């Protein structure tokens with residue numbers, strides 16, 4: 001009996017060891033490219049870091065601002081309606097809520113007293129000036145690839161802003177998640193603390209794209225799924241992840257569930273304007289990434305990102321089917337058994353989206369062929385109904401929020417109607433799931 005128990009215990013240890021080993025022994029974010037990775041100092045080619053060539057002669061403030069945009073520090077460090085970089089934005093995680101700190105140069109409540117070395121340690125290693133560990137909700141495992149010069153350019157830019165006096169809010173994590181020292185162990189496994197290394201065999205554009213996507217743009221923090229220890233699962237690179245209650249879709253080169261069928265032009269237009277004809281609009285966290293960061297980049301930098309993204313190996317997600325084509329104007333209507341959803345669509349959506357889903361007012365309102373409507377979880381469709389879509393005040397038509405007007409079951413019913421009518425697979429989002437999405441907003 002004892003021997004059997006020992007054997008079972010041994011087998012469990014081996015299996016757990018193998019699972020854990022697989023989690024920590026991961027390929028690097030662009031290991032798929034192969035080739036010789038070299039230190040920046042010995043790289044023969046145009047510099048992939050810093051600002052693009054067009055801005056090389058610009059003043060330090062302009063260059064610092066550009067690099068800060070590339071890394072999109074503003075999105076997370078700004079509360080809804082708050083002063084940029086003053087922090088206070090909540091991130092609701094399964095074990096509690098964390099608020100971003102104030103990174104304006106206020107000496108008491110911000111980072112005004114920080115030295116260069118302290119700032120580098122925070123952005124590269126996730127270590128605060130008092131030696132305590134920062135949570136990886138701050139994506140330092142990606143930023144660790146930024147050069148010292150770029151991190152310090154960001155610091156100079158932040159220090160040129162008006163200091164804002166606003167105290168930081170503590171997180172609400174309970175035991176054991178409130179133990180910051182555990183993040184030291186996490187970092188030892190999941191933050192290699194290495195600066196960007198270009199691949200000698202790849203083009204200058206590819207290397208620039210890799211720097212923009214992996215080091216600065218941290219696309220993987222949303223688009224790559226996480227393992228049990230909340231680290232990015234690089235074997236599933238860009239195969240789709242989660243961001244604040246939204247699905248951040250598969251952006252691998254898979255033609256069915258990823259963006260492999262998009263043209264270079266469509267991808268570049270989506271990244272610069274948040275919309276490409278027939279491909280849908282960037283909403284929620286992606287809208288923010290486009291508005292605050294990607295849309296501010298030069299054409300050459302967008303082209304470099306596209307060059308790099310094209311080479312990310314295809315991964316098929318079973319969950320994400322080939323988007324359905326155009327929807328017929330009316331005949332299918334009767335066959336969808338969802339009278340509440342149909343009535344709501346008729347009363348509240350049809351004026352802007354048309355019965356065909358082709359968009360009644362502007363191309364941005366097209367519901368056919370776009371990923372959100374062809375995602376069988378209907379998560380992002382429900383989020384759009386709750387949050388609205390588009391930008392008020394730009395003079396272009398936008399979609400209002402229905403969060404106050406609709407109950408959870410009404411949101412679910414109309415979301416399921418939209419996916420059944422215009423999508424490839426239909427959905428069955430529940431009122432309970434809608435309620436959970438509301439709590440994230």
Ligand code: HEC
Pocket residue numbers: 071072073074075076077091098099100101102103110111119122123128133134135136137138139143154
């Ligand atoms: C995805 C969201 C996100 C982005 C993007 C982000 N941060 Fe943060 N940052 C956080 C969170 C969350 C914390 C708090 C971590 C903690 O409490 O352990 C934080 C903490 C920090 C801190 C520590 C401040 C202190 O008072 O301890 C600094 C400095 C910082 N971030 C700078 C930056 C810079 C510079 C950038 C852009 C290069 C950036 N952050 C981008 C989420 C983000």
Ligand code: HEC
Pocket residue numbers: 212213217218219220221222223243246247248249250251258259270279280281282283284285286287289294305309371372380
């Ligand atoms: C803060 C999280 C976040 C970050 C960072 C982010 N994305 Fe996204 N992305 C999303 C979400 C969420 C969606 C889905 C938006 C929607 O449904 O409207 C999305 C959608 C997309 C799409 C459209 C996919 C499709 O099938 O419709 C592309 C392309 C894309 N992102 C590329 C990028 C690139 C490239 C970067 C880095 C430069 C990036 N994203 C950074 C969250 C993010």
Ligand code: HEC
Pocket residue numbers: 279280281282283344345348349350351352353362364365366367370371372373380381384385389390391397398399400402414415418
């Ligand atoms: C006042 C006009 C208006 C109304 C009413 C409206 N929408 Fe929209 N909707 C839009 C516009 C405009 C966009 C594109 C927003 C943008 O430019 O980012 C949009 C976008 C969307 C998207 C995102 C499509 C994509 O590309 O991912 C979905 C889903 C959607 N609407 C569903 C609905 C549903 C369901 C209703 C009814 C409950 C509704 N809308 C009501 C105007 C409207």
